[in-house]
Amino acid sequence: MNIDPFIRCYRARLSIISALFLNLAFALCSVQAAPATTPTEPTPPPTAAYTNQPVYNERVEYYPNYNSSNYNGSFSNPSFSTSSHYYAPLATFFFPPTPPPLGGPIMLFRRYGLSQPETQLPQLLPYVGEPFYAPLSAHLHREDLSKKQRTRLDAYQATRSAQLIELHAKLAAVREVEPAVRARILQEFAAQQTPILATLEIEAEAFRENLVNGSFFQSGADWNDNRTWALGDDLRYESRIDEFKVIRASAFFAPGLSAAQRRLLRELAMELDQPLSEPTADLSLDTPKPYFFFTPETARISLPDNLSPEITAKIDAYQAAKTQLKSTLRTAIYKNDRAFFSFNRTKAFRALAEEQAPALAQIEIQAEQIRTLLVPYTRASRPAVPIISEALNKRIASFLREKQSLQRTLVDKFAAIKAAFPENRVEYIRLGDSYGIEIVSTRRSSRAEEGKVTALRAELAPFNADQTRRVAALNREKDIIQKSLLEVAKTKLKADATAADVDGLIKHFAQKFAEQEGWQRYRDYDTAVFEPGLSPEQRRLLFADALVQLDLPLPRGSRDP
Secondary structure, eight states: OOOHHHHHHHHHHHHHHHHHHHHHHHHHHHHHHOOOOOOOOOOOOOBOTTTOSBSSOOEEEOOOBOSTTSTTOOOBOTTOOOOOEEEOOOOOBOOOOOOOOTTOOOOSSOOOOTTSOOOSOGGGGGGTTSTTHHHHHHHHHHTOOOHHHHHHHHHHHHHHHHHHHHHHHHHHHTTTSOHHHHHHHHHHHHHHHHHHHHHHHHHHHHHHHHHHHOOSSSOOOOGGGGOOOOTTOTTSOOOHHHHHHHHHHHHHHOTTOOHHHHHHHHHHHHHHHSOOOOTTGGGSTTOOOOOEEETTTTEEEOOOSSOOHHHHHHHHHHHHHHHHHHHHHHHHHHHHTTOSSHHHHHHHHHHHHHHHHHHHHHHHHHHHHHHHHTTTSOOTTSOOOOOOOHHHHHHHHHHHHHHHHHHHHHHHHHHHHHHHOTTSEEEEEEETTEEEEEEEOOTTOOHHHHHHHHHHHHHHHHHHHHHHHHHHHHHHHHHHHHHHHHHHHHHHSOTTOOHHHHHHHHHHHHHHHHHHHHHHTTHHHHHHHHOTTOOHHHHHHHHHHHHHHTTOOOOOOBSOO
């Protein structure tokens, strides 16, 4: 039996009794001391170090309820009330950014202008692909993550990073191997690594549940606790956005669902969030083909043209099976959102999880079959490469990889320092033609904290110097490539070509290579979706890290459900 409603009711009554005792104590003190009545300024609530915002929301009246109208199943009685005041600690929740389609436009390098506010919780960036992102955000915003939970999170992240390094190393080692042999080698490696990754995913789900429900000594963070309405209420207007909010939150907070169902719900929420256009808009001749939701879930791709009937039939069967699963899951969430007792909702979701498990596993098999059949086709999302010599093409590819590595090093270093020193100013700075990172202490820093900042500055000095060296080498290589492209342009044009013709061809080359540069950011995304031989667990690990490396802008949070 789920005793969540009774625990909530007990906590509410305990808060009432505590408030009454406090009021009585203050009253007695005021009678004995009888101080002079002078106007005083109210003491503001404490601020959060990560956000510089009040931890608690506005002062509210508290009315204990003994009526079943509340979503959480608490009790209310309009005839009983108290005028006790207290700060209601409503949680603020942040949800992860929407993953872009493969090859879609992204910001290659975040512009950190002085006039642009930062995302409130930048330390969430490493977890954009994790199932505990939303509940973790509430704890980070309230700054009530326990030492045990931090240790657990650090251990999880360390194990995940180690497995990711091994996977990257194996993929790099077989990059130039013939496709059939590469698939066989990756399958052998998957057999070794998948059990570890499966255990890691179980730990991620257990940590999510702990963050949501809490424990005897640790508060939980459930999005539903902020909600006083449910889908299908008779006395409330309901819109599409209400269902979107519930579906999106269910992926992180609904009890009883499997991990596979939660991933499917995130994909369903993306579909619900797509804007509705005119009924015949998709029939326009200039309308691009819609994106195809593939695996890992939330990954979207453009399908190649001229697919064979066999592949088309398999894709149609895959989409039909996935749509049916989403429809059943959506109906179950809508129906059970009004359940009075939470254990009834949990029981229904667990039964549905067992029912859908075989079909969800079959979808992974269907996806692998489609993936193998798509190997000979040119990727629709991959940009075309200009026709130049093979040597120059390799040189440009090497230049783009080094530039991406430089950007990734800076962004990772910045995020790590920002997370380690949340109360200090961490900024990008210009170092001539290069870039560096700077940290500035606050006046509130303790002596121990100042010592850590001083040690970090000593560490940043060689790091910034190395970045300057790498940028200088890239600038020299850029000049050589530009001269080579100029010679190619003159060779490809006729003898009577003008300077404008040469400039036009150079701009065309530059545009194509800019597309190639953007594609470099999607390399791991592409591998997670298309590389045959990987296990579903490996694909999810690689895809989650690909989303981190895209450095997507993190949405802001809200208390309002």
